[in-house]
Amino acid sequence: DAGVIQSPRHEVTEMGQEVTLRCKPISGHDYLFWYRQTMMRGLELLIYFNNNVPIDDSGMPEDRFSAKMPNASFSTLKIQPSEPRDSAVYFCASSPNSLSNEKLFFGSGTQLSVL
Amino acid sequence: GENVEQHPSTLSVQEGDSAVIKCTYSDSASNYFPWYKQELGKRPQLIIDIRSNVGEKKDQRIAVTLNKTAKHFSLHITETQPEDSAVYFCAATPGYSSASKIIFGSGTRLSIRP
Numbered sequence A: 001d002a003g004v005i006q007s008p009r010h011e012v013t014e015m016g017q018e019v020t021l022r023c024k025p026i027s028g029h030d031y032l033f034w035y036r037q038t039m040m041r042g043l044e045l046l047i048y049f050n051n052n053v054p055i056d057d058s059g060m061p062e063d064r065f066s067a068k069m070p071n072a073s074f075s076t077l078k079i080q081p082s083e084p085r086d087s088a089v090y091f092c093a094s095s096p097n098s099l100s101n102e103k104l105f106f107g108s109g110t111q112l113s114v115l
Numbered sequence B: 001g002e003n004v005e006q007h008p009s010t011l012s013v014q015e016g017d018s019a020v021i022k023c024t025y026s027d028s029a030s031n032y033f034p035w036y037k038q039e040l041g042k043r044p045q046l047i048i049d050i051r052s053n054v055g056e057k058k059d060q061r062i063a064v065t066l067n068k069t070a071k072h073f074s075l076h077i078t079e080t081q082p083e084d085s086a087v088y089f090c091a092a093t094p095g096y097s098s099a100s101k102i103i104f105g106s107g108t109r110l111s112i113r114p
Helices: none
Strands: A005-007 A010-013 A019-024 A031-038 A042-050 A053-056 A065-071 A074-079 A088-095 A110-114 B004-007 B010-014 B019-025 B032-038 B045-051 B056-059 B062-067 B072-077 B086-092 B108-113
Touching: A005 A088, A010 A019, A019 A088, A019 A110, A031 A074, A042 A065, A042 A074, A053 A065, A074 A088, B004 B086, B010 B019, B019 B086, B019 B108, B032 B062, B045 B056, B045 B062, B072 B086
Parallel strands: A010 A110, B010 B108
Antiparallel strands: A005 A019, A019 A074, A031 A042, A031 A088, A042 A053, A065 A074, A088 A110, B004 B019, B019 B072, B032 B045, B032 B086, B056 B062, B062 B072, B086 B108
8 A cells, every 4th residue: 555645745836826735545544634734833633534524623724724525535625715824734644443543644744835 | 622732842862861751631531642753854653652541551662651640641762762863742532432533742852962
């Protein structure tokens, strides 16, 4: 298995533009998480899905952020319009559905820079 | 909701010495406590975890202890080596379902001095 795949690896955009981050979880994993990492705030949980259904989006900072999981193998995190303070590394992670295994498998992350 | 506090934020130790990182959590229902290591420019990776029915767990030079009464847990690294330099995150999971939301501490940047 190639692991969790995120794209793009780097994204540079201008303030006001729409940004779409993509994630392919590990096949068979029922949980998918989106985290944002900054120096000031560390790893923040934005939203997570179970079997493609959003379970908790309380970490989504504003209405400018939205996430979807149309099927078990794909998720997107969209920011519209983007702002400089959205600059961060965005990680997607997946996890199996098992009472004995909550291990998170992280993707390589997307480094987002909003100018 | 769950809140995880971690300290110190930075830690520098001499190679060969031990390093200890401490975390506290707020939700008494939390029952799973993983530790992740993130090397510079890389993704976080699980290095060890502990469940609430266990007080201590060891894996070679790494150990984790849990005190449920006090709601704190710690990571111990013995005989530190240069490759231990990284950012370490503790985390806690509110225990109302498996693989439910995992809340991370703010991280500890560990530097190993040669």
